[in-house]
Amino acid sequence: MLIVLSGPSGVGKGTVRKALFSQPGNDFQYSISMTTRKPRPGEKNGVDYFFVSKEEFEKNIQSGQMLEYxxxxxxxxxxxxxxxxxxxxxxxxxxxxxxxNGAMQVRSKRPDGVFIFLTPPDLMELKHRLIHRGTDSMEVINKRIHKAVGEIEMMQNYDYAVVNDTVDNAVEKIKGIIKTERLRVQRVMPDYLEMLGDSKK
Amino acid sequence: MLIVLSGPSGVGKGTVRKALFSQPGNDFQYSISMTTRKPRPGEKNGVDYFFVSKEEFEKNIQSGQMLEYxxxxxxxxxxxxxxxxxxxxxxxxxxxxxxxNGAMQVRSKRPDGVFIFLTPPDLMELKHRLIHRGTDSMEVINKRIHKAVGEIEMMQNYDYAVVNDTVDNAVEKIKGIIKTERLRVQRVMPDYLEMLGDSKK
Known part of the structure; x- marks a missing residue:
């Protein structure tokens, strides 16, 4: 099962992901990215990133070896x-x-993945702000609405929306999604069919 | 959101459902069934069942008032x-x-419901039994395989498969499914769109 966490820039994807992986007992693997940028002090090849040359990266693109880039x-x-x-x-x-953008590339290639959209808490707070008009200027409100429209349009391409109100809440919800997705009939069915296949041997 | 728990007869649906509803803090409502059978001692109308006459039940069927029966x-x-x-x-x-059978009637009318299939633990144990052949007779094994084929065919029409290995495990998984389904983009999207609609007022 491929689990994809994404969301608008600045929403805190990295913080939530690090909190998720700092917990013990996770039975899923973080996918290490590949980059052509130089390692920063302390960064290790194969741990933080796969560090490669521009030529090697472009060779990977041309031979269809990148899921997204x-x-x-x-x-x-x-x-x-x-x-x-x-x-x-x-x-x-x-x-x-x-x-x-990367998540949408993955969706097109692996539609059976689990796509989680991390939403900024102020997206739902917008409702509150709209109800209590007068505290913000029209310009501020319009900017927020414009941003919200963009975020909601992005969200439509995902399976789940998780509000990043607190890191702990977001992590708990993501763990719940992963556990529940493992119970999906479409995911467990192959095991059962294989078992029946074995029974005919 | 409509949540449907079903499974082969004898799997323990009622026990799991009662355990689920005996827990505090459930924010969903158990659907009370309608029946034409007489109340047993202690059973209350509108609590255990809606007790109605045969004529009233048939009137409900004819006027399309039954989700399933x-x-x-x-x-x-x-x-x-x-x-x-x-x-x-x-x-x-x-x-x-x-x-x-009722669950399949509901699926056809409410395809956006959440359909959970409770599977007997011996469905997966079958694999173990098949590996350790010799402890059961061929007749016993064949009966189990036949039963398993039927159960797996049923399961295909559901969203989730929950093994009833212990009642506590099954209840925890069902609670997780309900929590996670509430995060589905298709379910939260109407709230966000409504909020944007409000913003134009």
Missing amino acids: AKYVDNYYGTPLKYIDETLASGKDVFLEIEV | AKYVDNYYGTPLKYIDETLASGKDVFLEIEV
Whole structure:
């Protein structure tokens, strides 16, 4: 099972992901990204990132070895397929924390993944603010509405919406989603069918 | 949200449902069934069942007021639509515990419901038994395989499969499913769209 955590920039995806993986007993694997940027002091290849050259990254793109990628300020960042497929083949679920553009690339290639959208708490607070008009200027309100429309449009492409009101709440909800998704008939059915297949041997 | 718990007869649906509702803090409503059988000592109308006459039940069927129903030994049993629609309209989720035939009637009318199939623990134990052949006779094994095929065929029409290994485990999983389903984008989206609609007033 492929689990994708995404959301608008600044929502706190990285903080929530780190809190999730700092907890003991997680039985899923964080997907290590590949990048062409230089390692920062303390960063290790194969732990923080797979650090590669620009040429190697572009070779990976051309041969279809990237599940998703993007270029920021002259550097590539992306998710190599090989690592994910090897982890999934070993029976472990894979967890990705990526930007919204990357998440949509993944959705198109792996529609059976679990896509979680982390929403900023002020998206729902907007309602409260709209009800109590007068405390904000029209300009502030309109900016918030414009931002909210964009966020809600993004959210439509996901399976779940988790409000990042507190990191602990968001982590608990994400853990609940993963546990529940493992009970989906479409995911357990292959095991049962395999068992029946075995019974005919 | 309509939550339907079903499963093969004898799997322990009633026990699991009672354990679930005996816990404090449940924010969903058990759907009371309608029946034409006589109340047993201690049973109360509107609590254990809605007790009605055969004529009234048949009038409900004919006017399309039953979400699902079945006849056992000359008595009707079923789920009246009115009670469910009123509960859903009040903003509460509704929980149904019904037979597999009834669950399929509900699925056809309310495809957006959450359908949970309670599986007997011996369905997965079958694998273990098949691996350790020799302890059971071929007849016993074949009977179990036949039963398993039927159960797996039923399961295909559900969203989730919960193994009833212990009542506590099954209850915890069902509670997790309900919590997680509330995070589904398709369920929270109307709230966000309504909020945006309000913002234009």
